[in-house]
Amino acid sequence: MIQARDYLVRVFEDQEEILHDRMDALKLARKFEAAKVELPTIHTKRQETDRREAWRDYEIKEREWKIVLATRDVPPKGWADDLYSDDYVPPAEGWPGPAPVIPLKDLAAARKARQDRLEGLLWEGALERKRRNGNGSDGDDSDQ
Numbered sequence: 497m498i499q500a501r502d503y504l505v506r507v508f509e510d511q512e513e514i515l516h517d518r519m520d521a522l523k524l525a526r527k528f529e530a531a532k533v534e535l536p537t538i539h540t541k542r543q544e545t546d547r548r549e550a551w552r553d554y555e556i557k558e559r560e561w562k563i564v565l566a567t568r569d570v571p572p573k574g575w576a577d578d579l580y581s582d583d584y585v586p587p588a589e590g591w592p593g594p595a596p597v598i599p600l601k602d603l604a605a606a607r608k609a610r611q612d613r614l615e616g617l618l619w620e621g622a623l624e625r626k627r628r629n630g631n632g633s634d635g636d637d638s639d640q
Contacts, residue, residue: 551586555579557595565602568609 556579563571578584 547591548584548586551592552579552584554592554595557597561596564606568606569613570606570610 556576559576559579560571563569563575
């Protein structure tokens, strides 16, 4: 590249060359000398708000997906309070990809596991009440 530029400069400086050739050489030499300048990207407040909300949505869905797959249950109360807060800060640059989607098979398994666990808790509660009463009644002796 440097040799080509030097050649073009010599052609331009040579007084015996035809003016047309000299001017073409100068244009080409300048093209290689010019610094490439890019204008800075200007983000409007609306674009930044949209980007922030896109990241928030992405991170909420990603966390929910991870919790459901790990626990086979719906996320507990307050699981995303930090993501819903007003002081949420998205990653510095870029936009997120598409929000993760919980596969239907995993979601169905998580809901079935939760249902089974809740039914088990109901049965445990019923057995505990029966054991406390000793006779299997509900313990309400007020109408006797």
